[in-house]
Amino acid sequence: MMSGFKKFLLRGNLVELAVAVVVGATFSGLIQALVKDLITPLIAAVTGGGGPDFSEYSFTVNGAEFMYGDFINHLLSFLIIASVIYWLVVMPMTRLIAFFDRDKKATEKECPECLSDIPIDARRCAFCTVELSRVPAADRPPA
Template sequence: MSGFKKFLMRGNLVELAVAVVVGATFSGLIQALVADLITPLIGAVTGGKQPDFSAYSFTINGSEFKYGDFVNHVLTFLIIAAVIYWLVVMPMNRLISLFDRNKETTEKECPECLSTIPVRARRCAFCTAELTPAPESSPA
């Protein structure tokens, strides 16, 4: 029983649970945004009708293929992906780039084998090529 308790109390499991709850909540928020704002906006642009493809289907040898609902889900997915990209990914990338801009370089690529090595290295640890060390920065 103590092993199960340790498993449950591991930090990454708790973080994963929080991420699932936040993701589900965010999904509901995005679906509401799509249903209540974006879909009516598409309807206003296309002449007042909200796009609804759920009744579209075709029949082959007596089997009915209802592709309209699939089209609705694809459109919803694309809209959700675009909203997540523009509202989450882009701002996060910009924030990370701001933090990385001021970060001091500590590694470089070996010109011979293209491995990542420390900036002050005199010899590559992977291919043993001799390198010119980086100039020492003198304190001002």
């Protein structure tokens, strides 16, 4: 019983996931410190705001205090993290996938009636049963 649990814990994917979570949490803390200690004081200095930290900003309605400044700090942190992830992970992966898919030969086409994906050599759509062109795929002009 313990050997199965040990195998589960020592699997490569689980260890990599644990490392990613720790690095992500550390990165998040770093970005929050960047926002709190550098960006918001810079914004306060430029705008002449009341203080160097947005977390102190609030307003009161009928005795209820709304601390909107802390939300601004977290929103700035989220935007910085999201843009870093987009530019350093999503964009390179999208380009890498596009690079490998550019020479991929088409194996499917779209049915002109129901817009379903069907094999390129199909003579009848499997979804709407419309009869398709009888011109062999090899003789068709490139799309």
